[in-house]
Amino acid sequence: xxxxxxxxxxxxSGSAKEGTDHWWLQRLTALAxxxxxxxxxxxxxxxxxxxxxxxxxxxxxxxxxxxxxxxSVTLAWHSMLGIQIVIEDYVHSPGVKVVSIIxxxxxxxxxxxxxxxxxxxxxxxx
Amino acid sequence: MTKEGRPLSPHLTIYRWPIxxxxxxxxxxxxxxxxxxxxxxxxxxxxxxFEGVPYDWVHEITxxxxxxxxxxxxxxxxxLHLSNGIRxxxxxxxxxxxxxxxxxxAWIVVIATVVMTTSYWFVV
Numbered sequence: 001x002x003x004x005x006x007x008x009x010x011x012x013s014g015s016a017k018e019g020t021d022h023w024w025l026q027r028l029t030a031l032a033x034x035x036x037x038x039x040x041x042x043x044x045x046x047x048x049x050x051x052x053x054x055x056x057x058x059x060x061x062x063x064x065x066x067x068x069x070x071x072s073v074t075l076a077w078h079s080m081l082g083i084q085i086v087i088e089d090y091v092h093s094p095g096v097k098v099v100s101i102i103x104x105x106x107x108x109x110x111x112x113x114x115x116x117x118x119x120x121x122x123x124x125x126x
Numbered sequence: 127m128t129k130e131g132r133p134l135s136p137h138l139t140i141y142r143w144p145i146x147x148x149x150x151x152x153x154x155x156x157x158x159x160x161x162x163x164x165x166x167x168x169x170x171x172x173x174x175x176f177e178g179v180p181y182d183w184v185h186e187i188t189x190x191x192x193x194x195x196x197x198x199x200x201x202x203x204x205x206l207h208l209s210n211g212i213r214x215x216x217x218x219x220x221x222x223x224x225x226x227x228x229x230x231x232a233w234i235v236v237i238a239t240v241v242m243t244t245s246y247w248f249v250v
Contacts, residue, residue: 045250052181079161118175
């Protein structure tokens with residue numbers, strides 16, 4: 001006989017209190033990157049030159065800056081989820097594991113914010 | 127508790143190395159490599175945007191031997207992670223799980239990666 005309520009059983013989250021968020025977001029960001037990644041590689045390869053003014057013009061165009069911001073955020077998110085799994089699988093000491101995951105998450109958010117601010121600064125043309 | 131010579135369940139070392147295992151490992155390794163690539167990507171954006179980060183560095187680094195090797199590695203990693211990622215997404219729908227199908231899709235990933243990496247590197 002189970003003491004768990006029917007609702008708790010059917011939700012099936014257990015003590016983790018969450019279900020498939022990590023798995024689902026990894027797939028969702030993967031799908032987005034399936035479009036954004038090739039877009040970046042193809043358009044970047046078709047540029048005429050790669051000097052600083054040319055880069056500023058390319059990054060700063062409205063469409064490119066929107067796509068680059070989307071890509072930076074998605075990339076940071078997808079990478080954060082992936083690196084978390086790698087840490088969870090290969091770092092065995094519980095303390096080091098938690099610290100590594102925290103460092104990784106802070107690092108990913110930091111890089112994502114730097115990328116977005118950089119793109120915005122170029123786009124707003126300061 | 128421990129007794130010598132007890133029978134163990136078969137572990138990794140007992141199997142002939144299959145292509146699917148290679149790709150599973152490569153998917154992780156390329157994922158980690160691409161995370162490092164994200165650092166480089168952000169640094170490049172910072173060099174474009176911020177005066178404190180001179181753009182000359184980008185030229186110097188990307189033209190150096192180590193820079194070229196890194197760029198090639200990231201390109202390879204991107205295409206492998208991309209094609210094997212599609213393979214994973216197809217698996218998520220519950221299809222192509224049979225052993226022969228998994229072997230075949232693994233080789234498709236290998237060939238696609240080599241073709242895309244070399245054509246991007248040399249043609250584009």
